[in-house]
Amino acid sequence: MTKVLIVEDSPSFAEMLARRVRLELGFEVHVAHSLTEAVERIGEGDEYLAALVDLRLPDAPDGQSVELALAYSIPPIVFTAELSDAMRENFWSRHIVDYVLKDGPENVDYVVRLLGRLSSNPQTKVLVVDDSGSYRHAVLRLLAAHRYHALEAASGEEALALLEANPDLKLALVDYNMPGMDGFELTRELRRRQGK
16 A cells, blocks of 8 residues: 655644545555654664655754655655745755645645655656766756656657657657757657657
């Protein structure tokens, strides 16, 4: 069964969020109200789809809950009442899944939908085509944070070979300026071979 960890110091908010995730997605939800409890939960050895973490906990006021999730390779979704630009920059560089402010019921809806997508994303193959290895690596890290099945190619020709081997590819992110077959030519060929 798919499991989610909620690290939130407000018992009423954590329970409301846990109830929504259980009812709408059918996931098992574990709740921790402090960093200490989160460490204990993670130490039990469960594998989590994601961790919904608050940046400010009584025993972790500076985002240590995010660091904990990242240390255990649990994709973190930061769900918090406040967020500074400096914190956002620091954690974006660590490739969290998303930041969501606790400022309205629509954001709870968004988090529940996001968890649903994280559950289904591994079945979605995405091809990243760029002759720049550093750009490919950056995009692949972002896709990995969202649990997509990502493939990479350094050229149009390599991309077409991957398409042959993976006809179930759903999305291609293509650079325009590449030596040999450019992105425009590759896109035309991809559409010719796979109309959808």
